[in-house]
Amino acid sequence: MMAVNANSNANAKTNAGAGTDAYAIFRLENLQLYFNTRIGPVQAVDGVSFSLASGRTLALVGESGCGKSSLGRAILRLLPRNVHTYKGSIFLNGTDVMTYSNERFRRQVRWVRMALVPQAAMNALNPVVKVEDQVAEPLLVHQRVKNKAEAYSRAYEIFKVLGLPQDFLNRYAFELSGGMRQRAAIAMALVMHPELIVLDEPTSALDLLTQSNIMNVLKKVKWEFKSTFILITHDIATASELADDVAVMYAGQLVEKADARLFYDDPLHPYSRKLMASVPTLRKDKKLEFIPGQPPSLINPPKGCRFADRCELRHERCAAEPPMVTLPDGRQAKCWLVEQKAREQHA
């Protein structure tokens, strides 16, 4: 069923994101994160697997509450107290960092090899510490520099790339605008040059022009440092500014993953198609659609396909959970109709 050409050496750069793991810098296997609540465990991340090639950006999209931020935090092991289940594998350049102790993870992985720019990061900066000290801190803590002077000069370099004026370095966070604070938060994540950076809704709280400026900055970072990003967002349109691959999440699960060019032209999963149809376009006329109903509860999600009761294309098979199927072009979707399509294409 899985048709993947493993010898695609030549066009690894363009194809690697979709199906093969050969060049994956990052790979999740069956990651689960459940939270305890009074009325039962919330299955916020329920068996998510995907891989991401070096230098690419994966946009993780989906409606609010589908588990995107939880997935981001699960990757960085930044967990709240009420964790019910936390398991699966997180491969970073071949090693499963899930097997590391908390102490080892903190010393060797978080901020060093993987970093997170959390949702509303710009409001999370420390108000009484100068911006330069906050950006330089990880370098000093993890002893990546000989002295403070070197840490500051590394911070300057990052600032330049992010378009932060140098004199902002010795200011306090509250003296900066929202856009500038968000850049400072991104600088903190970048300064160690981690192998993977997770950006959780990096522009959602910002104004349109500021949002655009920040997306420009992220593009430059991506091109200059060949950074690997996971961009978490509910905004499919803005995600296209940075995405090489797109993963769609619904009710705690991944329902589609595809190369961005294929995805934006023609999403596969019925949920993705509806989601795309609800996004207004400025330059093209289209009839906007919406998805009736609501996503299921994550405390007691349906046994079969979780989108089934809102899906116009539902049929008997949807009562059973569909597998994640890969088409020959590398697109993956968790839907029985796609499974049928895959079989037809093979026949």
Next chain:
Amino acid sequence: MPEKADALLTVENVHTWFELRRFGFLRVGFVRAVDGVSFSLKHGEAVAVVGESGCGKSTLAKTVLGLYRPTQGTVVFDGQRIDGETGNLKKYHSQVGYVQQDPYGALPPFMTIYRILDEPLRINGVRKRAEREKRIKEALSEVKLTPVEDFLYKYPHMLSGGQQQRVVLARAKILEPKLIVADEPVSMLDASVRVEILQLLQRLQRSYNLAVIYITHDLSTVRYFSERIFVMYGAKIIEEAPTATLLENPSHPYTQALLTAISDPDAKNADHIKEVPPGEPPSLLNPPPGCRFCPRCGQAIAGLCEKEMPPAFELAPGHRVSCWLYRQAAVKEKEEEKEKAG
């Protein structure tokens, strides 16, 4: 403005300033949240006010709703002034509906949906209980909260964000107003729920010939739901035009920047950098003279734009832009008019 004759709402040269004091008594100055705004609205017309946060949209909305008293200027609704004396306000409030950004914040948490909708009817003198109940049920089914019985006795927190906003819509229209002011009604909702709410608003607007002022920072939804657009920047309307004209021929450099900044869902976006102006919107506390976009504008005319506030130039019927770049066009047109007249 010729459209005034059949205008439902006329806002003229409205300024709404907030006095800012330090330590409670030292006057620092005024926040000019709305600083010279004029427009008018016909019966049944759907317009949009677009601008980034802090540009004065909500203050304008509240001034139009009579919740703030303008520092200067007039607001006339259906021939009645509503900006000064409070006498007409109660009647006025029964003729305008208000939909806010945060539906949960707008709904009293300890009231059932039934009571929330019952209250405006009672206050406005619908005496018969049966009549009120009938109208409550009609309103709920109109906003597609059906079967109605499932919702009547629920509390706001039991509903999703989209359903809450539909309750707010039902409340806004239950007194059969002539105007609805919707201030970022869908900004906190997901894309798919957004479309649902906006289509609902549009259906109400069309079937009751309601005028709607749709306030948003999201230009991409506007084309689907409004006939005219007002673009606000720094507490002023800097461009206004019929929707299609504005999208095809944006004329103010700020409007152009906004349109550039909006992404359509398209993978090709990832291949290039967008040309958008740097910087931030101006402070509205004692703003300097001159065009408020000038410090960020790539086309500013030195010696003019930073000194003098541009007036509105009419580029075509209904298409006005406050930008010095168009002064020649305006001058030339006037000369042609003179020639015609002479």
